[in-house]
Amino acid sequence: EKAEITKEQQAFMKVIVDSYNRHQIPQDVTKKLLQEQYSAEENFILLTEMATSQVQVLVEFTKNIPGFLSLDHEDQIALLKGSAVEAMFLRSAQVLSTKMPNGHTEVLEERIRNSGISEEFMTPMFNFYKSIGKLHMVQEEQALLTAVTILTPDRPFVKDHPAVERLQEPMLEVLRKLCALHHPREPQYFARLLGRLTELRTLNHYHTEMLTSWRMNDQKFTPLLCEIWDVQ
Numbered sequence: 001e002k003a004e005i006t007k008e009q010q011a012f013m014k015v016i017v018d019s020y021n022r023h024q025i026p027q028d029v030t031k032k033l034l035q036e037q038y039s040a041e042e043n044f045i046l047l048t049e050m051a052t053s054q055v056q057v058l059v060e061f062t063k064n065i066p067g068f069l070s071l072d073h074e075d076q077i078a079l080l081k082g083s084a085v086e087a088m089f090l091r092s093a094q095v096l097s098t099k100m101p102n103g104h105t106e107v108l109e110e111r112i113r114n115s116g117i118s119e120e121f122m123t124p125m126f127n128f129y130k131s132i133g134k135l136h137m138v139q140e141e142q143a144l145l146t147a148v149t150i151l152t153p154d155r156p157f158v159k160d161h162p163a164v165e166r167l168q169e170p171m172l173e174v175l176r177k178l179c180a181l182h183h184p185r186e187p188q189y190f191a192r193l194l195g196r197l198t199e200l201r202t203l204n205h206y207h208t209e210m211l212t213s214w215r216m217n218d219q220k221f222t223p224l225l226c227e228i229w230d231v232q
């Protein structure tokens with residue numbers, strides 16, 4: 001029957017979910033959220049460290065997505081560069097929308113709100129965080145939604161669109177079945193989930209402006225972030 005998740009899809013999903021759970025920012029980095037002092041300068045430095053660590057984790061997760069490593073190498077880079085900010089919004093959204101026992105939720109929000117980001121970006125950013133929170137995604141959905149975001153064919157400079165679509169399609173199919181399984185009373189849940197991906201695209205534009213305003217204040221990024229965001 002259409003809605004059943006097949007054995008192959010189960011195995012396919014397990015690879016992605018296990019990789020997603022395995023690749024997390026190390027404790028010694030995230031525990032700094034609670035330790036460092038609260039100044040705009042210190043918050044920016046800490047968030048830069050978190051983003052750098054998150055990009056490294058993201059690259060490892062992406063390499064485990066079935067078929068990703070057989071894509072054209074330049075397309076692999078284009079997909080990572082094109083999706084990094086969106087994937088980090090999704091990841092930070094999970095931290096900000098679930099009450100973390102370690103108290104990281106509150107301190108992360110506090111540091112983001114006081115890191116030199118102008119008010120005009122705060123509203124759309126935290127509206128997104130709220131809308132993700134309302135979805136109460138299960139971790140399989142979070143993992144697959146992140147993989148679907150990374151394997152979005154129409155990123156800048158991607159040459160072989162069809163090859164990326166062939167990888168994204170089976171993930172969308174499993175995600176659709178998962179939504180039906182975990183949210184049986186919300187037939188529109190899958191559509192709402194994909195709607196978040198559209199909202200993420202708009203956040204990309206805000207993020208580009210955030211980077212520009214940080215750079216205007218001579219804020220420094222790490223080499224990895226400079227490379228992935230084409231700055232400096």
Ligand SMILES: CC(C)c1onc(-c2c(Cl)cccc2Cl)c1COc1ccc(-c2ccc3[nH]c(C(=O)O)cc3c2)cc1
Nearest residue numbers: 025030044047048050051054085088089091092095104112
């Ligand atoms: C370079 C820095 C200042 C930056 O620029 N834009 C953003 C930026 C911003 Cl604010 C918002 C959204 C996206 C970006 Cl990309 C950031 C900071 O980005 C991140 C902040 C936190 C986390 C993150 C991810 C996983 C985590 N787990 C835990 C834990 O306690 O387990 C904490 C945590 C933090 C990831 C990226």
